[in-house]
Amino acid sequence: MTALAQEAPVTTPEITTPEATPPGFDPDEVLWQAWKAMELPEGLRAEIIEGFIEVSPTGRFAHGQIANRLRDKLVVFLADSDYVARQDMNVVHDRKVWIPDCFVAPEDPEEHITDDGIGIKASAVQLIVEVVSPGHDGLERDRERKRRAYARAGIPVYVLIDDYDDHGTVSVLTSPRPDDGIYTNAHHVGYGTEVSIPEGPAKGFTIGEAITGPPRNA
Secondary structure (H helix, E strand, O other), X not given: OOOOOOOOOEOOOOOOOHHHOOOOOOXXXXXXXXXXXXXXXXXXXXXXXXXXXXXXXXXXXXXXXXXXXXXXXXXXXXXXXXXXXXXXXXXXXXOEEEOOOEEEEEOOOHHHEOOOOOOEEHHHOOEEEEEOOOHHHHHHHHHHHHHHHHHHOOOOEEEEEEOOOOOOEEEEEEEEEOOOOEEEEEEEEEOOOOEEOOOOOXXXXXXXXXXXXXXXXX
16 A cells, blocks of 8 residues: 555644643544544545554555465465455454455454454454555555554564565564564565465465565566
């Protein structure tokens, strides 16, 4: 996804002193209600990431092609399990919401759907994949802010497919430390080198050229 340049992030009013804080003011709740009230044109999506509502359009063809190749192969890989690969759904954690390029969750999601039906709880998600978007905002969002957000939510495995890192890299991040917002294990390979998911329902699933394509600008 590529952030819209003309869209300023939506955030809560700046509160600088205890005296300025309205009684019962909850910044997360303000953002949550604002997000739920948004009506976006087709082709746009909104997420809550680290205290901002971010609006971004559907990714470019190359971005979607990688995401869909990966999901198609994950569907086959998970066919005999109790898990499925999903796209275009809200993942919700503590009034924060993300729309990953792909994620793995239980096939029967009934007990994991949020009370308001908006999305699936992050606690049920076993793996998230993001294909890095171009531009400064897209790079920073997927490489840094979403990485911290997913670690804070305890997502066990975060896979980052990055067309814009040297000749293209795949990073598999595991062992989240929610209190610190970091993944303590990271494995990085260049496009053209296969890497496998080390744990969870997708353990053994391999990401290689069939998904990413060949190295970029090699």
